[in-house]
Amino acid sequence: xxxxxxxxxxxxxxxxxxxxxxxxxTSITFFYTSENIxxxxxxxYFCQQRFPETLVHFLExxxxxxxxxxxxxxxxxxxxxxxxxxxxxxxxxxxxxxPFLINSTTSTTVSLVHSPLRIVVDEFPLPSKTVYVELSLQxxxxxxxxxxxxxxxKTLRRGDLVISGVSALFDKERGLLxxxxxxxxxxxxxxxxxxxxxxxxxxxxKEKDQITISNLTLLSEFFGRNGANYVISGALRSxxxxxxPHFIENKLVESSLQEEE
Numbered sequence: 001x002x003x004x005x006x007x008x009x010x011x012x013x014x015x016x017x018x019x020x021x022x023x024x025x026t027s028i029t030f031f032y033t034s035e036n037i038x039x040x041x042x043x044x045y046f047c048q049q050r051f052p053e054t055l056v057h058f059l060e061x062x063x064x065x066x067x068x069x070x071x072x073x074x075x076x077x078x079x080x081x082x083x084x085x086x087x088x089x090x091x092x093x094x095x096x097x098x099p100f101l102i103n104s105t106t107s108t109t110v111s112l113v114h115s116p117l118r119i120v121v122d123e124f125p126l127p128s129k130t131v132y133v134e135l136s137l138q139x140x141x142x143x144x145x146x147x148x149x150x151x152x153x154k155t156l157r158r159g160d161l162v163i164s165g166v167s168a169l170f171d172k173e174r175g176l177l178x179x180x181x182x183x184x185x186x187x188x189x190x191x192x193x194x195x196x197x198x199x200x201x202x203x204x205x206k207e208k209d210q211i212t213i214s215n216l217t218l219l220s221e222f223f224g225r226n227g228a229n230y231v232i233s234g235a236l237r238s239x240x241x242x243x244x245p246h247f248i249e250n251k252l253v254e255s256s257l258q259e260e261e
Contacts, residue, residue, distance in 0.1 A: 001121055001129060003027060005110055007088035008061070008096040009036050009043070011224020013143050014135060014175045015090040015112050016043060020051055021139075022119040022131045024110060025086060029057040031096065033064045039222070042145040050139065061096060074099035078107075086110045086121065117175045137170040140177055144222045158222070163215045177228040179219050183250075184208035186234025194235055202237065209240045216248050 005025040009016060009032040019028060032040040040058050047056045062069035078085070078100055086108045087101050101107065108123040121129045141147055141156070148168060149157040156163045169178040184205045185191045197205065209232075216230040225247040233251045236244070244250060 001025065002086040002108060002110070003083055004029065005086035005088055006031065006100060007090070008032065008100075009040060010090055011227030012090075012177070013043075013140050013223060013227060014117075014177065015088070017135055017139060017143055018112050018117060018119060018133045018175070019088055019110070020047065020054065020056075021133050021135065024119055024121055024131055026053070027055040027057075029059060031059050031061050031100075033061045033070075033096065035064055039144060042222075043143050045145075046139075046143045050142070064095065067095060070096055071099040075103045078103040084108055084123075088112075112175070114175050115173050117172060135170065135172070135175070137168060137177075140170060141168060146222065156219070163218065165212060166215050166219070177223060178231065179216055179223075179228055180231045180233060181212040181216060183212070183232055183234030183236050185237075191235045194237065205237055206239055209236055213240065213244065213248065217245060220245075220247060 002025040004027045005019065006029045007016065007019055009030055016030065030040065030043065037060070040060075044056070044058050047054065061073060064070075081104065084107055085104060087097065087104070088110045089097060089101070090112055101109070108121060111120045111122070112118075113120055117133050117135065119131045119133060121131070123129075138148070144158075146156055146158045146168075149155050149162070150164075154165055154167050156166060156168060166179055166181045169180060170176070171178060183191075185194060190197075190201075212232060216232070220228070220230060230248045231251055232244075232248060235252055236250055241250065
C-alpha cells in the first residue's frame, strides 16, 4: 500500500511485528533510542531471517532524555522526504514518533488496533484500509532473541541464558504478551498450609519464589516493563509480597488465601 513506513521501537514487541507481517510496505525504517539498542539488534537479526524480502532499516535516535534533539532529528529527516511517508503510530512510543508526524502533516498514518489485531492505514481523503494480522508466540519471542526450548512450554532460552518455570503466552485479541510463573506453594499444593509451615519450609518457599520473581524481572529487561504482562499465580508469603516489583502481578487462585503477619 505504501512505498515507505517509519516507526519507532517501544517496549512492546507486538506493534513492530504486526507492521512487518502486515505487508503494508516493502520498506520499513525503525527508529530506536540508545536505551533500546539491544532490542534493535535482536529485531534486525530477526528481520534478516524472517523477512528477507522486506527492506528494513534501523536508525538510532538521540536519547529519550533529550527530547529536543529528537525533534531536531525528526525535522531534518522528514525535510528530505518528497514522497508521502507512512507513519506508524503506537501508544507506547508517542514521545519519539510524534515529532516525525508534526514535521510531515501530509503523511499517511498507520495504526495498530486490537480486538481483533489489525493494521489501519488512513490516507485522507481516501477511505481507510484495514489489514488483519496474525502473530505467533514463537515470532514474538524470537524478535527479542528468545525461544521456547522445551515441550512443556515453561523453559525459555536466549543463547546460554535459560529460564525455567515461566510460561509464555500470547493473547491474540489484545495483542498482549504474557509471562506467567507459579508460586512455590501452588506448585507443591501447599497453599492451605501457608500459616503452618515449618521454619525450614518457609526458607525454601522464600528462595523458590525469589527465583521466579528474578526470572520475571530478567524477562522485563528484554520485553519492557510495559511491553508485556508479568504474573505470578498462587499465594506468596509476605516477605516476597513486600518486595514484589510493581509491574509483576500476583494472582491468587483463591482470594481468601492471605497470610497474616
